Amino acid sequence: MDTNTGDAVCLCGKVRGSKKAAPNKYPAKTCFYNGYVYDSILEANTAMELDWRKKCGDIKDWQRQFTIEIRNPKTGELLRRHKVDFRIEHYDESFELLEAKGFETRDWQMLRDEIEVLWLPRHLDYTYVVVT
DSSP states (O other), X not given: XXXXXXXXXXXXXXXXXXXXXXXXXXXXXXXXXXXXXXXXXXXXXXXXXXXXXXXXXXXSEEEEEEEEEEEOTTTOOEEEEEEEEEEEEOTTSOXXXXXXXXXXXXXXXXXXXXXXXXXXXXXXXXXXXXXX
């Protein structure tokens, strides 16, 4: 039962009786954790681990689905927006972008290269980490 709307909600996070979700593009199973639906069990487990790291004081805070804009360094033209799975804030005011990937696809490898070559040099207080 959703406490805000009063709707009957399935474990997957959808309102009971609503249209079935489209199958995932990859063989990942969506997972429900702490009020959110994650694209994979790995991503949900990573969120749970980040909650534990925050509770024990290892990290200051974290957020899910952090949007970054990748721009052409010469013209400033927006090339693409990408939602990184997690952004972790450390106590030294640095940040870590964390992606939870079950396996690498060619599209994701190109995106990773764009982040490392075009986005990270302009954001020196960030690091980029991939969990597999």
